[in-house]
Amino acid sequence: MAKKVRRKPEEEAPKFEFPPFDEAAFVAKESELAGGLTIMVVLTALLGIVSWGITRAGLAWWLAFGIGLVGLVMSPFLIARLRVQSTLYTKGDWASMMMFEFFGWLALWFVLVNVT
Secondary structure (H helix, E strand, O other), X not given: OOOOOOOOHHHOOOOOOOOOOOHHHHHHHHHHHHHHHHHHHHHHHHHHHHHHHHHHOOOOHHHHXXXXXXXXXXXXXXXXXXXXXXXXXXXXXXXXXXXXHHHHHHHHHHHHHHXX
């Protein structure tokens, strides 16, 4: 049977320490995300109403869908132009806002079409 290797006390692994938490940077980023999300909600409502208007006018459904997709693709560029600190956004932040806008636009469009 093999003997257990003994370690010297100074060879122990260093203990993990959490890095310092920067509260000011956290609050600044979260407030910036809230501003960007507010713009995204307004754009979502506008896209839903425009899509409903196109559908209500009797035009083809694919026209309303295409305009909605173009608005969805162009919205990050608009937010980057309106919000100076949008460079703080991560890819996950952008992806979550885009998914919110996509499903919000579709939901609003479908609800408005089914009401009338």
